[in-house]
Amino acid sequence: MYDFEPVEFDFDGDGIVDATAMPLDLDGDGYEDGTAVALDSDGDGVTDLVNVDLDGDGYTDVTALDQEGDGIIDMVVADLDGDGIEDVAAMDTDHNGVMDNFAAEVDVDGDGIVDQLVRANDYDQDGVVDSAHVYGDTDGDGQFDTASQIVTEDGVTTATTRYDFDGDQQIDFMEEEVIADADGDGNADFYSVQVDTDGDQQYDGGEAYANNPETNSLELIAAEGLYDVEYEVPQMPNFDPEAADPEAVAGDPASSMENWEFQEATNRCTLYSQKFVIEELTGEEVDIEDFADTAEENGWFTEEGGATALNMNKMLDYHGIDNEMSFHGQIDDIEQCLNEGGKVIVSVDSGEIWEGESDNAFAPVDGADHAVQVIGIDRTDPENPMVILNDSGHPDGCGELVPLDVFEDAWADGDHQMILCH
Amino acid sequence: MSKLSIRETVQHINTHDFVLHCNMPLGYVPGLPILKIIHDELCLQVPFLKYKVTGQPDQTLVYPIRYTVTMTWPEKKMIGFSNLSYDPAFAQVDFSKAIGFFRHDAVKHMKKAEYRAMRDELLDQYDKVAAALLEGAEYTQEDEAHMRRLMQIIMEPSLYPLYQALDQDFYGKYLAE
Numbered sequence: 001m002y003d004f005e006p007v008e009f010d011f012d013g014d015g016i017v018d019a020t021a022m023p024l025d026l027d028g029d030g031y032e033d034g035t036a037v038a039l040d041s042d043g044d045g046v047t048d049l050v051n052v053d054l055d056g057d058g059y060t061d062v063t064a065l066d067q068e069g070d071g072i073i074d075m076v077v078a079d080l081d082g083d084g085i086e087d088v089a090a091m092d093t094d095h096n097g098v099m100d101n102f103a104a105e106v107d108v109d110g111d112g113i114v115d116q117l118v119r120a121n122d123y124d125q126d127g128v129v130d131s132a133h134v135y136g137d138t139d140g141d142g143q144f145d146t147a148s149q150i151v152t153e154d155g156v157t158t159a160t161t162r163y164d165f166d167g168d169q170q171i172d173f174m175e176e177e178v179i180a181d182a183d184g185d186g187n188a189d190f191y192s193v194q195v196d197t198d199g200d201q202q203y204d205g206g207e208a209y210a211n212n213p214e215t216n217s218l219e220l221i222a223a224e225g226l227y228d229v230e231y232e233v234p235q236m237p238n239f240d241p242e243a244a245d246p247e248a249v250a251g252d253p254a255s256s257m258e259n260w261e262f263q264e265a266t267n268r269c270t271l272y273s274q275k276f277v278i279e280e281l282t283g284e285e286v287d288i289e290d291f292a293d294t295a296e297e298n299g300w301f302t303e304e305g306g307a308t309a310l311n312m313n314k315m316l317d318y319h320g321i322d323n324e325m326s327f328h329g330q331i332d333d334i335e336q337c338l339n340e341g342g343k344v345i346v347s348v349d350s351g352e353i354w355e356g357e358s359d360n361a362f363a364p365v366d367g368a369d370h371a372v373q374v375i376g377i378d379r380t381d382p383e384n385p386m387v388i389l390n391d392s393g394h395p396d397g398c399g400e401l402v403p404l405d406v407f408e409d410a411w412a413d414g415d416h417q418m419i420l421c422h
Numbered sequence: 423m424s425k426l427s428i429r430e431t432v433q434h435i436n437t438h439d440f441v442l443h444c445n446m447p448l449g450y451v452p453g454l455p456i457l458k459i460i461h462d463e464l465c466l467q468v469p470f471l472k473y474k475v476t477g478q479p480d481q482t483l484v485y486p487i488r489y490t491v492t493m494t495w496p497e498k499k500m501i502g503f504s505n506l507s508y509d510p511a512f513a514q515v516d517f518s519k520a521i522g523f524f525r526h527d528a529v530k531h532m533k534k535a536e537y538r539a540m541r542d543e544l545l546d547q548y549d550k551v552a553a554a555l556l557e558g559a560e561y562t563q564e565d566e567a568h569m570r571r572l573m574q575i576i577m578e579p580s581l582y583p584l585y586q587a588l589d590q591d592f593y594g595k596y597l598a599e
Contacts, residue, residue, distance in 0.1 A: 050592045104503035139510035146514070163514050165587050172583040173514065197580060234477060270448070304518065305447035309436075312448075327437050347448060351475030359533040364524055364541065364578070367436060369449030369472070412447075415437045 016045055024052075032056065046071055050396045059084065072097050081107065087114075098125045128152070143167055156180045172199045187211065234354050239388045239399035245380040251338030253376030253388045253399055256280060260398035261288070267306035270371040271295055272392035276313040277343040277373060277421050279323060282345065292313065309347060312371055313419045322422045329418040331408065335377050343421040344374040349413035350393060353402055368414025375399065428455065428466065428552065429545035431498065433466055435491070437498045440500040446470055446489050453487060453565065454544070454577055456585070457551055462493075464555050465501065466548075467492040471581070473524065480530060483520035486512075487584045495552055511587055520581025529575060537576075544572040570596050 009019040016367070019039045023032040034056045039049040048066040050073075053059060062078040063086075074092040076099070081087060090099040100123070106116040120132035130153065136146040144244045148161040156178065162174040165213055174196040179188050194206035241254040259276045268288070295301035300314040307314075316323045334344050352368035355361060376388035378401070387407040391397030402410075411417075426434070430451045435441055450470040457561040458465050468491045492502035506512040529537055547569040554561030573596040577585070586593040 138513045143508075165511070165514060165583055166590070168586070199583065267447075286532075302447070306449070308442075308445045308447055310442050312443075355475055355477045358477075358479075359535075360525075361475055361477050361482060362534045362537075363451075363473035363475050364483050364537070365451040365453070365473065367449065367451035371448065383425075417437075 012043070014043070016040070016043060018043065020047075024054075026054065034061075041067065044069065055082070057082075068095055070095065074213035085099065094125075098126065099128065100125055102129070111140070112284075113137075114141065115140070117144070141167075155184055167413075170199065171196075171201065173197060174199070174201065174203075176203070229302070230349040236354065236391075236394055237398050237401040238396060239378065239386075239401055243380075244378050248379040248382075249376050249388075250335045250379075251374075251388070252341075253378075256343075256373070256375035256390055257399040261392060262395050262397065263392040267303060268292060268301075270307035270312045271301060271315065271392050273345045273371045273373045273390075274313070274319075274392050276392075277316065277345060278319045278321060280343055281421065282319070285317075294318065307371075309368070309414070309417060312345065312347065312417075316419070316421060323419050325417070325419045327415045329419050331404070333420065334374055334418060337420045338374070338376060338421075339421075344421040345371055345421070346374055346411055347371050347414035347417045348407070348410040350410075352406060352410035352413065353389075353391070353400075354394060356406055366413040368410075368417065370399075372400075377404070426498075427546070428495070428548040429542055431466070432468060432545060438500075440503075441491055442486055444503045446487065450489060453581070454573070455548065456589045457495075457548060457555075458589055458592065460501070462498065464495045464552060465492055466495045467502075467588070468582075474520070480523060480525045482524040484522040484524050484578050484580050486515050486517050486521050487581065487588070488517050490588065496556065510583075515584075522534075522578055526578050526580075540572060541576050544569065544576050547572060566595075573597060 006020050006022045006283045008017045009021070010016065011018045013230055017040070018228055022036045022038070024034045024036055025031060026033040027182060035362055036050060036052045038047045039051070041049050045071060047068070050064040052062040052064075054061040056253055059082070060079070062076065062084070064073045065075045066072060069254050071240070072095060077086040078088045079086050088104045089102065091101040092102050098147070100121060102118070102120040105114045106118065107113060108115040115137045115274050118132060118137040120129045122128060123130045125159040130151065134148040134264070135144040135151065136148070137144050138146055145164050145167065146161055146228040148159055148218050150157060150159045151315050157180075159177045161175045162171045164170060165172045176194045178190070178192045180190040182186055188235050189211045191209045192206065194203040196203050197205065239253050256276070261272060261275075261278045271288065271291055275291055278284070278286055292301065292303070295315055296303070298314065298318070300311040301307045313323050313325045322349040325328040333345070337344050347368035349366050351363060352366070353370070353372075370393055372392070373390040374387060375390050377387045378388055385399045385404040387404055389397065389399045389402060391399040392401060432455055451473065453469040453471050456467040456469070459468055463578050469487040470489040471487045472489070474483040474485070476482060488506055490502075490504045490506065491500065493500050506515070507517050525532070525537070529562045532540070547565070550559070550561060550565060551569070553559035577597065582593070582597055585597060
């Protein structure tokens, strides 16, 4: 056990104690962990400097100073990461005993390079930081590329962050977040975010959330700009077996339509298309969640991005379905496969299927972004042949009817990719 | 060696065997390429991004460039693929969120066919630059000014910062104010 009596030093022999060393037992185990040394550096009989070695390694970790000599500590600096350089500082700028100004250098990723500089102020001296500035080096190149200002007032915290992605000292992106706790219960009542995506200092999109007392969770109450583009689900006609001449229809669309399901707001179109085919050809019901798990585990699909063109038939292979995938197919290939009792999956440009060609609403470049099952081709009206789809991406996509020429254009955007299944 | 022009190469790049094996999800399309010199060789870097047609006029959503494929020119030897979501320089980009709208102001008056024709004209200008660099073909200041003008009309402003981050020289030559 250790004797924890303080040791006093009178370096100049004037009878006045210049320093007092006090061993510290921070964890209460009866053994010394570190040491605090209080110094009277100017010999006026008042302690004005305290050095604390928290871990007993012989180096000072925290220093407290009374710069005014009034007996009140007005500055504390600390070396929290033990690299010999102070990285945190707190100051009492008005010498009233309350620290009101703070600064920190933070090495977030521990690579020895400072990634964040933090400055904060407690203007009203209530012990709560009112304003903070945070500068970040997100790409580790030694240059700060983000600057955030965080202000808290009356329970409302506003954080504005500006990003300079390319280091040209120009703002490329700006974001403002507001979080409010009006009733002071520690839970947010309101949260909003606004973004300026083109760096013109004008917010062009945003969302707002408010607390739902019934669920005690934040729920979206408003959105505007980029996040408020109303997606108009266009009405699509559906195949009616009663209205079609069976002799003029390739495939068995009426039967295939029984397997259709809506994929909701997911990226699972390639999975649903394969599921439809597997269920039709095997008669077995496929659980879409298990299906998605298997596809994801094998790296053939992600919930975030969907599937790649080359992975559109991987679940067919997994379930032992005889299939052949190719590009540059012809409509005759599809029709022949359907007439032989086969099933067909294609990739298409969904915008052209759902919206058609429009001079005011189009994309700069065409490309396939969607997979559908072709379940039939209806030539009941030879002048207006229709392709019949099981389209999981459209809420009315069961037996969706698309004019052949529109289908051809949408299919061409994916270089006529097709998977013929038998 | 294929005789395809830069425009034709870009338009058919999605089914190039190398690109098919890059595992880009469905929906990514080639943007305007970047001409660059790598180890004294002329190269074409093709960015890939997504668009989402919403059906609303001038509100086709533009998403950030997420992938690039680089090839030598004119040999078309594939030399690189990059997923920018793993590039620290793009750490702050949220690739799941749209960054702008199409049609942007400079092309709002254009119908689809007119826009596509101008985009094709711009892509044809790339071949002129390549011919000048590779064969010493004539390329005047007027040619460069014309390409710069087309580029600034065709390219969505929301993509400028990404092009700048991808290639400062290309950005400085064709897009910077």
